[in-house]
Amino acid sequence: MIRSYLKTVRASLLGIALTLPVAAHATTYKWITFKPQGAGDAQAISTQWFVDEFKKRTGGKDDIQVFWGGSVAKTGEIPDSLAAGVGDFGDIITPYFPDKFPLNNAVGFFIPQPNSTLKIAELMEEWHKKYPQFDAELARYNLKAIGYRPLEDYGLLCTKPVKSVSDLKGLRIRSYGFAYPALIEALGATPVSINTAEAYEALERSIIDCTPIGPALARGWKYDEVAKYYIEMPLGASFGHLIAMNLDSYNGLDDATKAVVDKLGEDYAVEYSKLLDEDTAKVLEMWKGELGVTVMPFPRDELAKVVEDPRVQAVRKQWIDRATAEGVPAEEIVDELKF
Structure with missing residues (x-):
């Protein structure tokens, strides 16, 4: 009789356990x-x-x-x-x-x-x-x-003032990736391949005169300690x-x-x-104050003319050809990126 009772209790407890929600496994x-x-x-x-x-x-x-x-x-x-x-x-x-x-x-x-x-x-x-x-x-x-x-939206951080394309002639500008080498050459400057970590010293020692960058990143890498002119060249977000x-x-x-x-x-x-x-x-406010960085406008129409340079267009065609080979309707994407 006791065994029968215990079996009944065990069965009841098992039934209750089966009806209780099971905690999901945390990952x-x-x-x-x-x-x-x-x-x-x-x-x-x-x-x-x-x-x-x-x-x-x-x-x-x-x-x-x-x-x-x-x-x-x-x-x-x-x-x-x-x-x-x-x-x-x-x-x-x-x-x-x-x-x-x-x-x-x-x-x-x-x-x-x-x-x-x-x-x-x-x-x-x-x-x-x-x-x-x-x-x-x-x-x-x-x-x-x-x-x-x-x-962020990029411009040029330089060690000297730049007001127009003519001021870029002969300058050495940090370069990387696909578009920048061709664009820098089309601007009449010399592309110099330098990685992010080495750019501070390169600016400080006049190995380069400018680097493409945005204000937040320029402050993060402290480039604005050694380059005091930010040129609002409208390069767009990278x-x-x-x-x-x-x-x-x-x-x-x-x-x-x-x-x-x-x-x-x-x-x-x-x-x-x-x-x-x-x-x-925040960075732009700091530049106005203790950091003393001068922000300079750059004529958009001058940059637009440079985009038509065959060297710049050749780089763009590289991507178009590769995307087309993958079956991507490249022109639909290019329309969104036209300067």
């Missing part, structure tokens, strides 16, 4: 980045914003641990590390990998171009939705773009960084979490652009 995803945590700029702050929003929007079920400052993968290692599953999220400096991501580097072939930081992010979102080749290019490396981080996921990690998300990530990617561009605008405004 901690990994974000690998080259950015230092304490950088305090729009890139670092917006990364933390994404992480905080992800936890909030998943109801605290999931979170992301950030491995800052290249502690897991250096800048040049992030695409391969992310593809291999070392991280689930990561930020990729797209122009550093032109052979891997030519389609996703479209903007880099069209400098100058007329669009702002936020507009370039919106265009990248649109192109990924409209043209599957953009996603397919990343999928070859087991990557998925979930957000976009264009850089691209920039992909916020990417390991494709297997993305495909492994449940539908609800995937929806959170997709929406966060869209919201990220707005938040990042707002932070970047705030940074730029």
Whole structure:
């Protein structure tokens, strides 16, 4: 009788247990980045914003641990590390990998171009939705773009005043990527290939006279300590960084979490652009004050004439030909990037 009673109790308890809600398994995803945590700029702050929003929007079920400052993968290692599953999220400096991501580097072939930081992010979102080749290019490396981080509107930071194209003749200007070497030559200047970390010393020692950059980045790298003229040459926003996921990690998300990530990617561009605008405004005020940087206008019509130079047009055609070979209707994209 006692055994029968115990069996009944066990059966009842089992039945109750089966009807209780089972707590969902919490997951901690990994974000690998080259950015230092304490950088305090729009890139670092917006990364933390994404992480905080992800936890909030998943109801605290999931979170992301950030491995800052290249502690897991250096800048040049992030695409391969992310593809291999070392991280689930990561930020990729797209122009550093032109052979891997030519389609996703479209903007880099069209400098100058007329669009702002936020507009370039919106265009990248649109192109990924409209043209599957953009996603397919990343999928070859087991990557998925979930957000976009264009850089700010660029001008020229110089060690001497520049008022027109004629003032650029013979100057040495830092160059990189696709469009800048041809554009600098078309302006009558000499392109000099120097990486970001070496540009401060190059400006200080007069190895170069100018570098393309925006105010926030110029302050971040402290170039404005050694170059005191910012030329508002309307080069447009540069691209920039992909916020990417390991494709297997993305495909492994449940539908609800995937929806959170997709929406966060869209919201990220707005938040990042707002932070970047705030940074730029602060820097411009500092330039007026203790930093003593003179901001100078540059005639847009003179730059527009330079865009017609055969060297500049040849670079643009490189991208058009490659995109066309991939089946992308390139002219539709080019229309958005015409200066």
